[in-house]
Every structure is written in C-alpha cells, then in structure tokens.
Amino acid sequence: MKEQTKPAEPVRPTAPTAPGTTLDLLYSETEEELRSAVRSLLADRCDAPGVLARIETGRPHDPDLWRTLAAGIGTAGLLVPEKLGGQGASHREAAVVLEELGRAVAPVPYLTSAVLATEILLGCDPAEAEAGALLRELASGRQICVPAVPLTLAPGAPLPPAVRDSGAGALTGTVTSVADAVAADVLLVLADTGLYAVPAASATVTAQVPLDLTRPLATVGLDAAAGTRLADPATARAAIAGALLSGAGLLASEQLGLAEWCLAETVGYVRGRHQFNRPVGSFQALKHRLAQLWLDVASARAAARAAADALATGAADAPLTVAVAQAYCSGVAVRAAEECVQLHGGIGMTWEHPAHLYLKRAKADSLALGTAGHHRALVADFAELPAP
Structure with a gap:
C-alpha cells in the first residue's frame, strides 16, 4: 500500500494585480508551493497504471484522491472567498492546479465542480442562504456540484433551451453531454424560471460513451425533479x-x-x-x-x-x-x-x-x-x- 501524502497547509492567495498594471506571467512562490503539493499527491496517488486500472472498471473517478485534493490541500475552495469557507485565492492558483491535473490526466471533477459550478454560484447572490451553503459544501470538498450544461457549450454562444419548470420548482427536461454528472452530488440546472440546485439522486443520469475516458459524460434526465431555486433567469x-x-x-x-x-x-x-x-x-x-x-x-x-x-x-x-x-x-x-x-x-x-x-x-x-x-x-x- 502506498504511503498517504501528508495534506499541505491551506493555500493563501497571491496578491491581486491592480487593474491597468503590467501583465504578470511569472509564477509566484505561493503558486510554486501549491504546484509542488499537487504534483506530489498525483505522483503518489494518480500514476498512469492506476488511471488505466480505474478506466477499465468503468468508474474513473477516485473519491479518495478527490477528498485529499479538494479538502486536504484545499484546492476545491481556491475561488471561494474566505468568508464562505474558501481559500480566497484567484484564478492564477486554480490554473496551477489544472496544469498539474492536465499533466496527470487526473480523473477528478475539478474543472466542472471547483471552477464551473463555483463560478456559477458566485455569479448568483452568495449572500443568499441556499447559494452560500452550497458554496461552503463545495469549498470543503464534502460535495461535488456539476452544471447540467453540455461540456461543449462555449462562452459567447447562445445558451441551450432551458429545462421546463412545471410549477413549484418541479423540473422536467433532458440535457446531454454533461461532464462528471456520474460523480455529482448536486446538479445546477438552468430552467425557464431560473437556476436550481437539484440533488443528483433526483435525476436520471445515463452514462454516455466519451472519447476521453477520464472525464465521463452523461445524459441527465429530469422528470418533475424537485429543485431549490438559486437565481432568477437573467441572473x-x-x-x-x-x-x-x-x-x-x-x-x-x-x-x-x-x-x-x-x-x-x-x-x-x-x-x-x-x-x-x-x-x-x-x-x-x-x-x-x-x-x-x-x-x-x-x-x-x-x-x-x-x-x-x-x-x-x-x-x-x-x-x-x-x-x-x-x-x-x-x-x-x-x-x-x-x-x-x-x-x-x-x-x-x-x-x-x-x-x-x-x-x-x-x-x-x-x-x-x-x-x-x-x-x-x-x-x-x-x-x-x-x-x-
């Protein structure tokens, strides 16, 4: 059995650059320390034979690796403010984590949960009890939250038709090519009446056959699934x-x-x-x-x-x-x-x-x-x- 990697100290943010200053492409000391911690963990717990073995089982996600990466090192909360239980860091630190995850083709839902879902919740009103509570869960690594949108959806492109709210937050519809939905605890669903947090257990998640076996895709089906409203349609x-x-x-x-x-x-x-x-x-x-x-x-x-x-x-x-x-x-x-x-x-x-x-x-x-x-x-x- 491999020796467990000792969790690193929580990441502290790099001081943000004031608007209008020179672009800074260099890595800070904090970012290099974060890189070292993540690389050490992945070298110990996410080597190529291990990834191949998990793929062959049809379940690429490694929950133990995710808990250590998200909670032990504290990477899940990099983009979450400290007052909401996060690290209060920036996109620069998150980029360093993603570099290392790319080097290891790590089968973890970091891009979907710690980046996309977190940014969506921050774009809502985090002061609201529901959104704030979910952000705390994500930052702590206790829950995985995934946006129920196609992975191919691009910035600047029209958003797909919303799921239908048949009344009182009962959501009905289908979304295809949702990345990491098979590992999610909560789905963020765009409905015609706003954004909803839906327990993954309330949806029908059907695995698709992806090209990239380390980032599984799924079709998410909702049939009068109950959701908690987080934001109005425009927000x-x-x-x-x-x-x-x-x-x-x-x-x-x-x-x-x-x-x-x-x-x-x-x-x-x-x-x-x-x-x-x-x-x-x-x-x-x-x-x-x-x-x-x-x-x-x-x-x-x-x-x-x-x-x-x-x-x-x-x-x-x-x-x-x-x-x-x-x-x-x-x-x-x-x-x-x-x-x-x-x-x-x-x-x-x-x-x-x-x-x-x-x-x-x-x-x-x-x-x-x-x-x-x-x-x-x-x-x-x-x-x-x-x-x-």
Whole structure:
C-alpha cells in the first residue's frame, strides 16, 4: 500500500494585480508551493497504471484522491472567498492546479465542480442562504456540484433551451453531454424560471460513451425533479456566461500541462531509444520536430498564464485574452499528444502506455467550452476584423 501524502497547509492567495498594471506571467512562490503539493499527491496517488486500472472498471473517478485534493490541500475552495469557507485565492492558483491535473490526466471533477459550478454560484447572490451553503459544501470538498450544461457549450454562444419548470420548482427536461454528472452530488440546472440546485439522486443520469475516458459524460434526465431555486433567469444566464468564460480560460492551463507532459515524455523516450547505434533523438528531423514543439509549448504557457492573470485581475480585455488562449492552446495540446504517440513508435499505440490517454484528453478538450474555430471567431469579433 502506498504511503498517504501528508495534506499541505491551506493555500493563501497571491496578491491581486491592480487593474491597468503590467501583465504578470511569472509564477509566484505561493503558486510554486501549491504546484509542488499537487504534483506530489498525483505522483503518489494518480500514476498512469492506476488511471488505466480505474478506466477499465468503468468508474474513473477516485473519491479518495478527490477528498485529499479538494479538502486536504484545499484546492476545491481556491475561488471561494474566505468568508464562505474558501481559500480566497484567484484564478492564477486554480490554473496551477489544472496544469498539474492536465499533466496527470487526473480523473477528478475539478474543472466542472471547483471552477464551473463555483463560478456559477458566485455569479448568483452568495449572500443568499441556499447559494452560500452550497458554496461552503463545495469549498470543503464534502460535495461535488456539476452544471447540467453540455461540456461543449462555449462562452459567447447562445445558451441551450432551458429545462421546463412545471410549477413549484418541479423540473422536467433532458440535457446531454454533461461532464462528471456520474460523480455529482448536486446538479445546477438552468430552467425557464431560473437556476436550481437539484440533488443528483433526483435525476436520471445515463452514462454516455466519451472519447476521453477520464472525464465521463452523461445524459441527465429530469422528470418533475424537485429543485431549490438559486437565481432568477437573467441572473442565472449571466452567471453561466461568466462561468463559461472562466472555465475556457482555465482549461487552457489544463491543455498546457498536458502538452508539457507529452513533450517531456517524448524527449526522454527518444534520448534512450537507439537505432543504428545512435539515440533516435540525435536524428536531425526529430530534433527539428521537437524544437518546434518546445516553441509551441512555450507560447502556450504564455497564452495560458495571460488568460489566468486576466481572469484573476478582472481585466477589461479578459474575454479577448481567454479567446486567444483557447484558440492557441487547444491546437498545441493536440499536436503535442499526436507527436507523443507517433514518436514513441509501436509502443505509443498500445493500451498499456498512457500516451492514448493524453491524446484522447487533448482531442476532447479541443471541443470542450468552445472549439478553436469558435474562439478565433471571437478574437476576430473583438478585433473588429471582417469575415472573409
């Protein structure tokens, strides 16, 4: 049995940058300490053989890992104010966590619960008893809350038709492609009369067959399910729109972590693999490919950090910065994973090697919260560039 990782001290926030100041892409000491704690936990409890074994059972989520990550280290409450039981940190710290989760393709509902659901609740009135109580539960890691919206829903795109409220908060409708619904305790449901918190046990959650087996999708069916109203329709839609923006910006950090792992793993492999009495990595063609990939990853790091910093500081150009990050990081993650599989040769195509997990996560992430094409169109709109 592996020795349990000792929970780290609760994360303290990085001082926010005042609006109008220079963009800060560097990692602070606090962020590096957080990275070290999360990486240590994942190395101990979320290695590739373990992830593959959980996938084969059909239940990828690891509740013990989630409890330690969410409550022991305190990452679930990074975006929640201290007065509501959270860490009172910022998107910069959450981005560091997602980088490490991307490096490990960790099967935990961090993006959906600690980012999307948390941002939606913060976009409502957290002073209200229901929303505040749910935020405390999320920040403590005692409950997992997932938005009942398709994972492909993008910032700036029209929200899907709302679930119907047949009266007194009895909700009826179906939502497809809901990420992590199989692990959720509470679902946030957009209805025609507002936003509702619905116990997952009151819904019919039917697992779908996802491309990324570490982030399961499901169809959520509601048949007169009772929900607690958290916000009116206008507030609910604004809250979801804000959460989608934050989610897309922080997803770029997950894609960055994924690409970094693929690059490092591939470089290590071609250094040790020999052909014609020479390391494969000494061949010039492979050197050029890996050098270009290194440049792509370095640029992706700048884009992802810029998005996290813009969200953390509430910058006016945050929507543009997020769109740029997603438009770029999405493609880099896919290229890095493809190169990882290809340059590992035959072993890269096997189930036992984790390269396929990274390729599937990269491909799935390229569709999550808006495709690269959608975000490029947003960049064009922000820059007032006419369509061809």
